[in-house]
Amino acid sequence: MSDTVEVIVGIVGRAHGIKGEVGIDVRTDEPDRRFVPGAVLGREGGGSELTVESARDHSGRLLVRFRGHPDRTAVETLRGTVLVVQVDATARPDDEEEYYDRQLTGLRVLDAVGAEVGRVADVIHLPEQDMLEIRTEAGPRLVPFVRALVPEVDLGAGTVRLADVPGLLTDLDDTPAEQPGPDAAPEGDA
Template sequence: MVGRIGRPHGVRGEATVELRTDDPDARFVPGAVLRTDPAERGPLTVAGARWHREVLLLAFEGYDSREAVETLRDTLLEVPVADLPALDDPEAFYDHQLVGLATRLPDGTPLGEVTAVRHEGADLLVVARPDGGELLVPFVTAIVPTVDLAGGLVVVDPPEGLLDL
């Protein structure tokens, strides 16, 4: 996911976008085609992009009014995995690579499964616990020393008390 459509801006069919990409100026160029979730709302073609203060505003082909753009609110914007550039840093991962991985403590005790990655100032792994609860794990090397994509595993070495939250 590279973004989420927010509220309409103005009356000419622009929408605010909650960014989930570190290169929005390259990702949201006019003519870019984005998949959507839910899929029936797309694909969407970017007709225009501009910054208003610190908020990215996008216009989409075929959506030229405030009312039309309102129908897209909360739509997730995605790009095909094949279109993503390779990451140079071996310790960097795309969110989709982490979702679905099993999590274990260093001693092998299962913690659950990564269901999402949140970017809220710090990156957090959302782990669904076997008991039905949810655990938020700061995605930093000190707490997540191992990510084994091939093995489908994330090792979590939590500081004291993290598992009790």
């Protein structure tokens, strides 16, 4: 097993202005750590490394300038580049209630009684909250990654446990239509 793992931290977007700045689609919770001047970033799939010359926030968007890319023309060649770093494979966030996506992806998903119901396929970051995409026999399902619905994450055992919430892994289409009881009045004209 490798001591490090490659992690995506951003994707190079459009050039900004004429002085070599480029917008970054940030894919890390630690942009202040990953995009500091002097930081060296790899390219997914290989290629020469990129060194951050400067970084700044502009209207909620991260703008970065890379050494050796002094103008708009030079930086446009980087558009779409997936930026990666090597991190310690055992590294954990400072808060024990937080997890890196790479730690959750692939974990077995257990229901409230401990039966395996699927695997975590992905972690989706939405503005409102994070969602776990769970691959089940019935297809992919999304579960909000909140303590009320996912009360237990056990990295050592390789599992996440779901709360006992009826319908948590079913779609509306999977739920049988409500059938009238034996005493129900027939539909139609009365």
